[in-house]
Amino acid sequence: MNTLSPADRAKFAAARAALSLVEPDMKLGLGTGSTANWFIRLLGERIRVDGIKLTAVATSDRTAALALSEGIEVIDLDEAGWLDLTIDGADEVDPALNLIKGGGGAHLQEKIVATASDRMVVITDDSKLVATLGAFPLPVEVIPMGWKSTRAIIEEMLEQIDVSGREVTPRMDGAVLYRTDEGNHILDLHLERIGDPHRLSPLLNQVAGVVENGLFLGIADQVMVGYESGEAHLLEEGGVMRPVAFADGIDGQAFLKRVLNQV
Numbered sequence: 001m002n003t004l005s006p007a008d009r010a011k012f013a014a015a016r017a018a019l020s021l022v023e024p025d026m027k028l029g030l031g032t033g034s035t036a037n038w039f040i041r042l043l044g045e046r047i048r049v050d051g052i053k054l055t056a057v058a059t060s061d062r063t064a065a066l067a068l069s070e071g072i073e074v075i076d077l078d079e080a081g082w083l084d085l086t087i088d089g090a091d092e093v094d095p096a097l098n099l100i101k102g103g104g105g106a107h108l109q110e111k112i113v114a115t116a117s118d119r120m121v122v123i124t125d126d127s128k129l130v131a132t133l134g135a136f137p138l139p140v141e142v143i144p145m146g147w148k149s150t151r152a153i154i155e156e157m158l159e160q161i162d163v164s165g166r167e168v169t170p171r172m173d174g175a176v177l178y179r180t181d182e183g184n185h186i187l188d189l190h191l192e193r194i195g196d197p198h199r200l201s202p203l204l205n206q207v208a209g210v211v212e213n214g215l216f217l218g219i220a221d222q223v224m225v226g227y228e229s230g231e232a233h234l235l236e237e238g239g240v241m242r243p244v245a246f247a248d249g250i251d252g253q254a255f256l257k258r259v260l261n262q263v
């Protein structure tokens, strides 16, 4: 059997802890990325074990494909109307539960889905908890037409902003520009430290050509933090942390054995 890396042990623990938040008949938002993928696989297992019924909205083509392969019913957001709970990963989480997302290029759909939910719970390993956002490059989705002009305007705007770095690079997919599910490009802003994310986010979104940036401010309600040890804690605004027990009826060892042998 392949073994779980320390990072995956922590991601798995966070995802499994969030599984206990799922109740029958919920309409769920499913995030994108390696941590969200653990949650989606575990959700599929819970549906197989418990036979619970629920529907889900995906935040990317990748997530939709994985969810469908796990037997999860996937519907459009407009069909769902409003969601009970969104579970998603993050690239950085600050003490006020503000996030940087979009490392996988999916932050536009993720923000639409999270803000159309009663509750957003982030699942993450403890390495993503930071005092100040910005060490992870901030993704900004831009329309392909005139993207170089959009980048120039962003660079000029950044001169007025309290950040420690100002390099803006187009995200590449091998030799070509990266394309999101919507066919747009991504600019990664290497800011190192974002002094005032609440000032930066609307300024970015005001630039013509910008579709959405990866700052999630005041959107996440709680954070499930997983550790290499296999434990998980629930983090709430204000820094309160409490341990979470797994209560899902899943045989974790058997589940991991099956999943790891598929990889």
Ligand SMILES: O=C[C@H](O)[C@H](O)[C@H](O)COP(=O)(O)O
Pocket (backbone or CB within 6 Å): 031, 032, 033, 034, 035, 036, 088, 089, 090, 091, 100, 101, 102, 103, 104, 105, 106, 107, 110
């Ligand atoms: O665009 C991708 C998403 O925002 C992801 O949720 C984020 O990048 C975290 O991904 P991972 O769980 O793979 O670290």
